[in-house]
Amino acid sequence: MARNICVEPYMATPIEKQQIELVERKGIGHPDSIADGLAESVSRALCKEYIQKCGGVLHHNTDETQIVAGRSIPEFGGGQVIQPIYILLVGRATKEFQGTSIPADTIALKTARNYLKNTLPSLDVDCNVILDCKFGTGSSDLMHVFGRDSKVPVANDTSFGVGHAPFSELEKIVYNTERALVEDLKKKKGQKAVGEDIKVMGLRNGEDITLTICSGLVGQYVDDIGAYVNIVEEMKDYVLDLVPKYTQRNVTVDINTADDIAKESVFLTVTGTSAEMGDDGSVGRGNRSNGLITPNRPMSMEATSGKNPINHIGKIYNLLSTQIARQIATELDGIDDVYVKLLSQIGHPIDQPLIASAQISTKPGVKFDSMRKEAEGIIDEWLANTRKITEMVAKGELDTF
Amino acid sequence: MARNICVEPYMATPIEKQQIELVERKGIGHPDSIADGLAESVSRALCKEYIQKCGGVLHHNTDETQIVAGRSIPEFGGGQVIQPIYILLVGRATKEFQGTSIPADTIALKTARNYLKNTLPSLDVDCNVILDCKFGTGSSDLMHVFGRDSKVPVANDTSFGVGHAPFSELEKIVYNTERALVEDLKKKKGQKAVGEDIKVMGLRNGEDITLTICSGLVGQYVDDIGAYVNIVEEMKDYVLDLVPKYTQRNVTVDINTADDIAKESVFLTVTGTSAEMGDDGSVGRGNRSNGLITPNRPMSMEATSGKNPINHIGKIYNLLSTQIARQIATELDGIDDVYVKLLSQIGHPIDQPLIASAQISTKPGVKFDSMRKEAEGIIDEWLANTRKITEMVAKGELDTF
């Protein structure tokens, strides 16, 4: 059956030409991102267990993970968590299949502990966190066996996913600023005071970019207010050194704008995340599956993390539309922006969307007509291979936040 | 201090001219909307209590409300809830202020019960629901007294809100279809079988509109499969009669596409909401504050419902940008689309955004330049009166989902 694919030219001020552009990224230690990360890592661990024990992924959704903030008393040189962070892993999982028991809750606890240890090295998982787990049982009739069963799953919902490509300069900067601060400045260069809860808000006003960065330092690695000021300065310089890779525009960096240095009222944490003090988190309320929040671009509200990668259309179509957009932007010349939207109808096979739409904004002088067919081909091929997304998710090859 | 206001012309295919448009609305009985509605109604009740007892709204956020689905056995002519829906009201609230105790949890329970009774008349709140409540205490230093304290609150976060106007045809149709089915067909015309959990997904492909409606009927008002088929047909006819008010395009209506009438496998509920059987819900994962999900339009990820309307920028700026966009679209002639974005910086007064951006897409032949000043004036005036948003929220004059 032919697929409903619609590729249209899109006349719009290209993103780089728009006067105002906003881009946000919540770092991996932001409470919403912790929720996303836990939900997705638990889902992956379940996928692995299901495949190993039952030969295919069974029904599950772990996307309601909730972080309830604790209370802490951060201090230069130390500090302590007074009230532990409460983390509730909640959702549904198949716990029995054809006589085989799957210890879903046990796996979830183990996976979540490891995820927290690896992601938040200053968090003492033994006593700064209460890790609770309440998985209901899902229906067991939703098995899809890789390699054997050739039937395409049907959509579990009427829902859509969206994706775009390529990243704008500001999108690249915002994404990579957070990544580099944690992975390079902290882990490789050894500046342990950098916390994992880094929020980067990028504003481009014409040729001027302002990065507003909010980042709680880790008290035990900051001796006093002087050290604090120095480290913040170091982070600022680091970012200013980094951005020329991505832009020639003027960049201003503001870090922790609410600090009052004179009063020593600054943004310090015990554990590196503001979940320790007042900030709750939920799955699906932070970054979209491309790692960003981009109000200048189409977005989907669907949470991607923690949903099963077999038939949960909110997950599959978001990941898929981003992959499609990226391939179109890479393989076709003369494109400013591509926007892809995929819409399912509940009960219909996921490879037959109600509509697969691509809007392409071309560079001046580039002819659109020649592109249509190529773009349609790319879309059609991805839809013919939705299973590939499932496999990439189960293998952990696709980020979800 | 002059405000950072930027009004720019936006060259883009106007929404009505784009080939593909997607619009979604989750009805008031959808689990995500129930979460939004509870969060917002509890926040309103707290506002009222705070104003009455303390002369001003105190710090609170009730935006982490969580719905964990129950299990049910729906049947023609009745059915029963086997496992109650679990609802957790969670967040933070000031419980003591200058010696006065505020019974936040008690108020929340009472308000939530009433909200559920009014919103879901087929739900037996006494035994189909477990209503739990765990409010932490917030800081009490965040009071803002209307009429006395003239100081503008500072933003609690670096965050943005977005809004657009006017609604497209499809946006009007999707929004009003759900509203009319519940408020008119059910309440006024007495078709009690219509459940409150109505999801409307609108797709416009050029001149053809497809409305995919998912709506669980209430079993006790549906005698048998024949009655079911008739009621679904009645709903379809009702919608087809309704849409010409908003469009001249061709409209197709699909209701409960996953039904298998021959096998009597249809979408029936006991209570009118799918929260009774497997569908969880969270605040901020459904409709944006304008009541819709619109991937062809800029959107914010911020949850609006349940946040305090004094300094929670994620709430105020979303509501404010929508108000601004609507006023610009109404008062200025020759506009196709207006997009407004407001960005705060933590610690700065909320009337002084880091940027207030309006992108205006004009009709052919309309000159932009004359508009700039008027638009700037509207933005400036709203920013000078952010308190108005707070008051409208406290009075319940603004919808949030």
Added chain:
Amino acid sequence: MARNICVEPYMATPIEKQQIELVERKGIGHPDSIADGLAESVSRALCKEYIQKCGGVLHHNTDETQIVAGRSIPEFGGGQVIQPIYILLVGRATKEFQGTSIPADTIALKTARNYLKNTLPSLDVDCNVILDCKFGTGSSDLMHVFGRDSKVPVANDTSFGVGHAPFSELEKIVYNTERALVEDLKKKKGQKAVGEDIKVMGLRNGEDITLTICSGLVGQYVDDIGAYVNIVEEMKDYVLDLVPKYTQRNVTVDINTADDIAKESVFLTVTGTSAEMGDDGSVGRGNRSNGLITPNRPMSMEATSGKNPINHIGKIYNLLSTQIARQIATELDGIDDVYVKLLSQIGHPIDQPLIASAQISTKPGVKFDSMRKEAEGIIDEWLANTRKITEMVAKGELDTF
């Protein structure tokens, strides 16, 4: 098979001749008693549902019900609950049996609400209480069908029950003081200020009895400190009028000994129970199944309330031993005290205890030998009819606390 029954003479100072005797009763509004009452009423409701739907009682235990205290601000003429009481109904219940679903949690919620309304009339169940419910599923192989299946269930545990008779004077006084204050003074005579949370501690020192009564009055029915003093006086007089029915000894009554009238620091409540302010409660930590706590008598630690009445030996043997003791004390002449103990061994039929022991303390001059046979007969007959206890429990004919 002959039963292991051992009836022995017991030489002991009879209870009425011992110098010091202690007896305690926690009233029906005491947090531990609320937990007991909820657990037992839910169990009864489940028994009824199981019998109706499945023809026999299925496996369940609701005996882990937990009351977490709230916080309140009691006042003369009113007061309010600031933090609701949290009640968790927890245990195990069969939710599916041979294709039939039993809505255990739904029934539990409904039953618990009704129990609270009837027991604590000043408690606003809608907003002074959070009623949570988390029943796990038990094994479904434990069905015992009345009237059809003649097999005796086997004990689920190695455990014992104990009972004694007759009640001493002090036991009668303590038990009936609480009962009369609630059922007669409050309900019949209309003194609504009497709360349901009445703890009566009886001390007999030779011929002098001291009743220490702790009883939180209900604020809305007490106008001021003067009224409070009068009502406490009224309660005291009421009790002093009551006790001559049971004793000729000297009786002193102390009510709310921690009150400081001058400072108006007195024992007032909003709801009639101290669960509103700081006092938690659990099943099985209060009264034994005879309604009393009696350190001068043998007691069992087993919780009786909320356990299934089919094979839960901790419940059945406690109720059974009390019935046996009472029948022996009633039917045999010349007895001071009878103590009955029944010990099971896990896996053995409940009508075949490892030992059924009766210790009989006779009045001076009474010959024990003639009693042995009669007592053995009474014990043997009850053991041959353990089903009778099950039926009495299911019908609600036996108190458990």
Added chain:
Amino acid sequence: MARNICVEPYMATPIEKQQIELVERKGIGHPDSIADGLAESVSRALCKEYIQKCGGVLHHNTDETQIVAGRSIPEFGGGQVIQPIYILLVGRATKEFQGTSIPADTIALKTARNYLKNTLPSLDVDCNVILDCKFGTGSSDLMHVFGRDSKVPVANDTSFGVGHAPFSELEKIVYNTERALVEDLKKKKGQKAVGEDIKVMGLRNGEDITLTICSGLVGQYVDDIGAYVNIVEEMKDYVLDLVPKYTQRNVTVDINTADDIAKESVFLTVTGTSAEMGDDGSVGRGNRSNGLITPNRPMSMEATSGKNPINHIGKIYNLLSTQIARQIATELDGIDDVYVKLLSQIGHPIDQPLIASAQISTKPGVKFDSMRKEAEGIIDEWLANTRKITEMVAKGELDTF
């Protein structure tokens, strides 16, 4: 002020002469004992922290700890926990005192984890257990400073404690059987298959003693059914070798009487405790503070574990009465049994009980009169030094279960 002390002779068949005697002990791995142990260890850790930070023990009660059973699939050579055990640490603790924060929940989590690791070596605390913690805040006005403040605390309740001495033969056997199986056979002699959840029920019928022992072996240390039979036999022989230390009577030992060896249906566990599979636990429902349940002796219903040792009379008087009884039994010659009861009145100093009663049953020919004064002296001295009990508890010198 003279104390109300009453020492009376008690004419009763001495325990060793009674025909039937029952004694029970729940081992340290029994769910009720785990709850007791966690509650008490957390209370001790808080005492330590309070003393260190505030110079005295502050108000707290951790005695509502609850164990909700998990589910497991035990197997010879291994097995796994399918559903983790849920442990809720709940109660009240002072979290702030004169500007100092006390991280009560953090301490509780850490202490509980360590306690579980040390007590149940086969339990994987990281993924077989969900450790939750919800401490409310208590009043901070209840501080008692050792060494400085000479005022005696007042009783928090009208309540009593009871104790007896010496242990009968059966009491010694039951207590030491469990202790030796865990501490000697398992830990010293290396028989790791012995689980920690050992319930010993002792019945003495005249000169014949039957010990019914229920003990789940640890699957990973039991290769197959043959090994199981051998280990149970080894345990039986071990106990039979042990008991002659305490008695010359005939002793029969029954272990795991519900086993069906032919069907390989035996009592196996993954973790050593039946909390992994269906058995819930609560504080105060198991052993009394002397480590036993003794229906032939006076008992108190009060939970001892987890209560604060400053003014919680239910704890202090139970521990105190046992100490008094033991000293009387040790120091005075010619005593069969001593029973001590202490009764408080709320609001009165704990060194001034409403009654302190001792009942002494003397050996034939021994004169009671000479004993009275000595016994009174012992009681009076202990009451003059109630602080000693507090100190012993804080130092961990007194067992509570």
